[in-house]
Amino acid sequence: MKKILSLLILCIGILSSAQSKAPFTGKRSFNIIEGFSGTGTPAYYVDVKKSGDVYFGYVQVNQASGEETTEEMNAGKYNPKVMKAQFKKFNEIFYVKFDKEKIYLTDENGNIQKSEDCCSTLESDKGSCTCESAFYQ
Template structure:
């Protein structure tokens, strides 16, 4: 009986550590690649479901003919480590992590990437900026 009790406690403890509380639920838009903003640029979003599933997507409207391209990818359950998304239509692959307020492009180890593509107009003379963006409601 004592062994059964310890096994039960171990299972409950493991489950509670395995479940990470999501930082928010709902859809948040973001823009990390500042240098590519403009007409026809995809509007990216992250959508965290109540069950913890994380979806990444975008909507892009071609300014010339009005056609719309969109994609929505389920990248799995939320966790604080590096998550991956692969948009198949444009063959974009990202490693990322996010919290309640910001999203970050990272390498496989979780280190925030730096690139001139992530610099805003005010930082255009800077050769390398951290690839982070604000999550907007």
Template structure:
């Protein structure tokens, strides 16, 4: 009986260790993939990576006309390297795909191909290019 109990404890320990997910960071990071212009009420996006590996995406948007704040946060699933995550915000009816690492986040298609769009260019870049790589630094 003692051996069976010890074996059970060992199995639980191994299973718990195997479930541990290596995340590139934990905590809150802000990002701006699609460039907005001051005063437009563009949502300010963020992601929050938990120690458990759960990834939460959210935004805060302030209506410039009346000051009303809209916010939403969703759980997009567990982190995995190079995993494409689908983000669906119901309040603003927006869906997009992203993948991220320790320093950057990328707007992708469903297959993980990084998008190149005009809306991803800053005002400085748009004078030089028609399209830009859809990526953003992750800000603490």
């Protein structure tokens, strides 16, 4: 009975670690919220390390002064359900989940959000759009 229980625990451990493997390694840029103003919308990115650590960051260039603002934060190990990005400079918090091709803006529970802020200029008449972005390399 102990052997069966040990084997079951081992299998569960293997399955849970396999599910949390990041879908890629390296840096990918994304743009979930469409920028309409000329003030310098931040260019966000996610950087997934081989260790499974996930970093979120942004680069923002003020178009009037040319001043560049950057920030990067460690969000911990990859979690396929939801990840929290908290930036201190602008007191900004957002939740996302991502796969190999897209990133999605979610709530704290991992539910994908819809908002008019996520619509492109071509979709602005829709009212609300899914908050998602393809990754750019």
